[in-house]
Amino acid sequence: MQNRLPMGMTTIAIETSDLLELCRRGDRVAFGQLIGAHHAAALALAQRLLGNHDDAEDALQDALLKTHNNLASLRHVAGFRSWFLRIVYHQCLDARRRRQTRQGYERAVPPQPLQQPSERASVAETLARVRAVLEELPAKQRAALHLRVFEHMAYDEVAAVLGLTSRSARVYVVKARRHLRQRMGPDLEASP
Amino acid sequence: MTHIGEARWQQYVLDECEAETVLQIEAHLSGCALCRQRLAEERRLDEWLLETIPAAGAGSAERSLERLWAAVDAREQLASERAPWPRRAALWWPAAAAACALVLVWSLRDSFTAAPDISQSETTAATPAHDQVPVPLGVNAYELSGGSGGGGRRIEPEQVSAEVVDAARLRTAQQRTATVLLDGHKRFPDHDGDFGRACAAGLAALRAEGWPVGSLVRSWALGDDVVVAAVAVRYAACEPSTFNVLAAALARDGRLAEAALAQLERDVTPVEASLPLVRALERRAARADDPLRCATLLARSQGPRSGAALSRLLDDRVDQTLASPASAQAREALLNLATLVPVDEALDALLTVSDEPALEPVMRGAFQARLAVAEEAGVAALRQAFAQRNPPSVLLDWIVASECVDLVPTLLIQLEEDPGDQGLLAAVVTLGGEPAASGLIDLWAAESGSRRERLASGLSDVLRREPLTLERVGSALAARGSDEARELSQALPSELAAPLLLACLVAQENPVDDGGHQAALLMALARTGPSGHVAQLLEWIGARPADDELSPLAWAVASQLDGVAAGAAWAALGHDPSSLSQVADSSARRFAAASLPSQRLLNPLRRALSAHAR
Numbered sequence: 001m002q003n004r005l006p007m008g009m010t011t012i013a014i015e016t017s018d019l020l021e022l023c024r025r026g027d028r029v030a031f032g033q034l035i036g037a038h039h040a041a042a043l044a045l046a047q048r049l050l051g052n053h054d055d056a057e058d059a060l061q062d063a064l065l066k067t068h069n070n071l072a073s074l075r076h077v078a079g080f081r082s083w084f085l086r087i088v089y090h091q092c093l094d095a096r097r098r099r100q101t102r103q104g105y106e107r108a109v110p111p112q113p114l115q116q117p118s119e120r121a122s123v124a125e126t127l128a129r130v131r132a133v134l135e136e137l138p139a140k141q142r143a144a145l146h147l148r149v150f151e152h153m154a155y156d157e158v159a160a161v162l163g164l165t166s167r168s169a170r171v172y173v174v175k176a177r178r179h180l181r182q183r184m185g186p187d188l189e190a191s192p
Numbered sequence: 193m194t195h196i197g198e199a200r201w202q203q204y205v206l207d208e209c210e211a212e213t214v215l216q217i218e219a220h221l222s223g224c225a226l227c228r229q230r231l232a233e234e235r236r237l238d239e240w241l242l243e244t245i246p247a248a249g250a251g252s253a254e255r256s257l258e259r260l261w262a263a264v265d266a267r268e269q270l271a272s273e274r275a276p277w278p279r280r281a282a283l284w285w286p287a288a289a290a291a292c293a294l295v296l297v298w299s300l301r302d303s304f305t306a307a308p309d310i311s312q313s314e315t316t317a318a319t320p321a322h323d324q325v326p327v328p329l330g331v332n333a334y335e336l337s338g339g340s341g342g343g344g345r346r347i348e349p350e351q352v353s354a355e356v357v358d359a360a361r362l363r364t365a366q367q368r369t370a371t372v373l374l375d376g377h378k379r380f381p382d383h384d385g386d387f388g389r390a391c392a393a394g395l396a397a398l399r400a401e402g403w404p405v406g407s408l409v410r411s412w413a414l415g416d417d418v419v420v421a422a423v424a425v426r427y428a429a430c431e432p433s434t435f436n437v438l439a440a441a442l443a444r445d446g447r448l449a450e451a452a453l454a455q456l457e458r459d460v461t462p463v464e465a466s467l468p469l470v471r472a473l474e475r476r477a478a479r480a481d482d483p484l485r486c487a488t489l490l491a492r493s494q495g496p497r498s499g500a501a502l503s504r505l506l507d508d509r510v511d512q513t514l515a516s517p518a519s520a521q522a523r524e525a526l527l528n529l530a531t532l533v534p535v536d537e538a539l540d541a542l543l544t545v546s547d548e549p550a551l552e553p554v555m556r557g558a559f560q561a562r563l564a565v566a567e568e569a570g571v572a573a574l575r576q577a578f579a580q581r582n583p584p585s586v587l588l589d590w591i592v593a594s595e596c597v598d599l600v601p602t603l604l605i606q607l608e609e610d611p612g613d614q615g616l617l618a619a620v621v622t623l624g625g626e627p628a629a630s631g632l633i634d635l636w637a638a639e640s641g642s643r644r645e646r647l648a649s650g651l652s653d654v655l656r657r658e659p660l661t662l663e664r665v666g667s668a669l670a671a672r673g674s675d676e677a678r679e680l681s682q683a684l685p686s687e688l689a690a691p692l693l694l695a696c697l698v699a700q701e702n703p704v705d706d707g708g709h710q711a712a713l714l715m716a717l718a719r720t721g722p723s724g725h726v727a728q729l730l731e732w733i734g735a736r737p738a739d740d741e742l743s744p745l746a747w748a749v750a751s752q753l754d755g756v757a758a759g760a761a762w763a764a765l766g767h768d769p770s771s772l773s774q775v776a777d778s779s780a781r782r783f784a785a786a787s788l789p790s791q792r793l794l795n796p797l798r799r800a801l802s803a804h805a806r
Contacts, residue, residue, distance in 0.1 A: 032257050039253035048244075057256070064260045123243075130240045138504065148206065149238060165515045171544055174202050180237060188233040 038081050041151050042088045048146045049092040063091040082160040133183040137176055144172035205234045435466030442472040456489050464495035474501040484528045491532035502533050510541045517550040530558035536573035538562045588619045597623050604631035611643050621650040629654045629665045637676055648683035655688050666695020674712035681716050690723040718749045726754035730761045748779035755796020
């Protein structure tokens with residue numbers, strides 16, 4: 001695996017292992033390069049789990065700090081992405097927990113039936129429905145779906161991020177999709 | 193048309209299929225509008241999901257890194273400003289020693305502090321002196337006499353001066369010996385001063401009955417005194433703050449948790465009313481040591497919180513069981529939990545694990561156990577679930593026993609995917625009905641060889657058991673054309689073939705039909721040999737015009753089926769016996785072309801007419 005490091009008008013290829021070694025020695029440019037390759041994926045995962053951009057950025061910030069502090073403990077260079085995303089995932093879970101505590105006890109209410117699309121819901125309304133349905137999913141299912149569908153990760157890698165077996169990761173993805181289809185069914189049928 | 197199975201569909205949607213399978217599916221998609229629409233919906237769903245995440249703005253990574261480096265720099269600066277280790281250690285040791293000395297002084301002071309005298313009511317006078325005789329934590333020792341958490345027996349603790357209360361509160365706050373205190377204090381401000389009084393009274397006094405439960409909750413932190421805790425547990429009825437006592441007790445091991453469980457099992461406390469309590473039960477149920485008891489309590493307390501907790505537990509169990517399908521403990525835990533959750537959730541979970549061969553017996557057992565509890569709801573859940581996806585084979589027995597006839601179309605689709613499945617075929621045949629017969633005919637038409645024979649045999653069983661469906665099945669068969677009807681009649685026993693063909697013939701009243709199909713059906717009918725189904729044919733002949741060109745052939749076939757009845761009908765209609773030769777001539781050609789014996793074509797009819805004339 002190679003990463004491209006811009007340097008003036010040229011680019012040089014640096015092996016990830018070299019990049020990691022540079023990071024461990026405190027090279028900030030190298031760390032920036034290493035994180036830069038996965039920053040968007042990490043932010044998207046955090047947004048998916050936390051539901052808003054600000055919380056996601058805060059969680060990602062904490063995750064970055066942890067990553068920086070614990071870089072020495074990473075043994076297998078090839079697994080950097082899984083390792084980094086796992087830190088982000090757990091940081092998001094912590095953030096959710098803190099948010100729940102902050103907001104008082106979580107109100108555990110059964111999912112409310114979504115309103116039927118009147119004639120043709122606007123895009124914004126539809127996306128709001130999708131977000132609401134996503135919120136109903138357990139964090140693990142939501143993360144599994146996200147990593148598989150949007151990051152195109154193999155199940156082994158999804159499992160490594162979420163601390164599951166590969167088969168369980170697949171089950172989570174399928175269950176999440178089934179739930180979404182079930183809940184969004186009327187909207188899907190109503191759409192052209 | 194065979195639609196794509198759920199498992200393959202999911203694989204295709206998630207781009208997990210091999211190239212060959214992709215080609216097969218895409219070939220199917222090109223010819224199936226329904227599946228194309230479904231695929232479009234799946235893709236639309238993906239698009240929506242993608243749009244729910246706004247793209248990271250430009251420079252987002254740089255901003256994150258800037259914040260990171262700022263935090264790292266601040267930390268490094270702080271570290272550099274701190275004294276080096278030897279100097280810090282030199283300061284720490286005296287500080288630690290002083291802290292230990294203070295703690296020791298507080299402890300000794302507790303021992304010498306006299307608890308304020310609590311005024312004893314008539315009830316509490318009979319209570320043994322708990323501060324001298326340790327009370328065992330067994331359930332019986334704390335059995336509620338009134339069953340209402342001590343209502344009506346409450347003693348008012350003695351009023352103490354504000355100075356004492358403040359001092360005690362300060363002292364307890366400074367001690368910070370347990371998290372329960374901190375949490376409880378944050379959640380429940382001590383507006384009524386009970387907490388202060390409890391602190392001032394000391395542990396010994398708290399062992400007496402009558403203290404407000406909220407005070408006991410907070411004072412529990414005074415030293416994790418088991419007797420005080422047990423009293424608190426005992427008084428934890430329905431007061432919101434006391435749920436925390438039970439929740440905290442459940443978080444511990446041993447006799448305290450046992451006391452809390454026993455309290456909950458007495459059916460006094462509505463678990464659903466307290467999220468901390470639900471969470472505590474859920475955490476305990478998730479452990480391997482005592483899962484069933486806590487899960488049972490959650491199941492008994494019906495409500496959204498408990499339901500969600502059970503649902504999460506079930507998900508975890510499924511996950512664990514899939515991770516280690518050979519583990520007897522995991523299987524048993526899944527089995528137990530599946531008997532507690534609502535039947536539709538049990539079904540969903542069990543279908544999830546049904547792909548794992550090692551879990552098949554567990555799945556069967558768990559589902560049957562759940563059905564034993566909620567059969568009616570189970571039937572409804574099964575019908576709803578299987579109307580959308582294929583039932584696993586292990587549940588076929590149950591489907592048949594429950595006579596889920598409306599699942600026949602689903603079973604037929606599955607049979608279409610796997611025509612060699614004997615269990616499925618047997619289930620379809622046993623459930624029977626017109627949909628089963630019509631579906632089997634469709635499958636029979638698409639198959640060949642031994643599978644075709646088996647399908648014909650199954651169809652025979654259905655038709656033999658339910659002769660009333662013959663007419664409707666014949667109508668359906670008529671739509672497929674005379675060739676298939678003829679072929680099918682050859683595969684069926686004559687006692688079924690003849691009525692089926694007759695039903696088919698009657699249904700073939702198509703105005704655009706030139707008579708070719710009806711003639712072919714008549715010929716097929718002639719092949720079935722003598723049978724007792726001539727009446728319907730004679731009725732059909734009688735309803736047609738006298739000069740109908742099919743009439744001679746129809747009379748000839750009727751003669752083959754039952755000469756006596758046909759002769760009687762011929763005479764009754766007033767036909768001239770001499771015209772029989774014309775009938776014979778026009779029919780003989782068709783019979784010969786169909787390799788049917790035509791020499792004695794109308795002999796039965798002639799004999800019958802002679803007999804009738806005599």
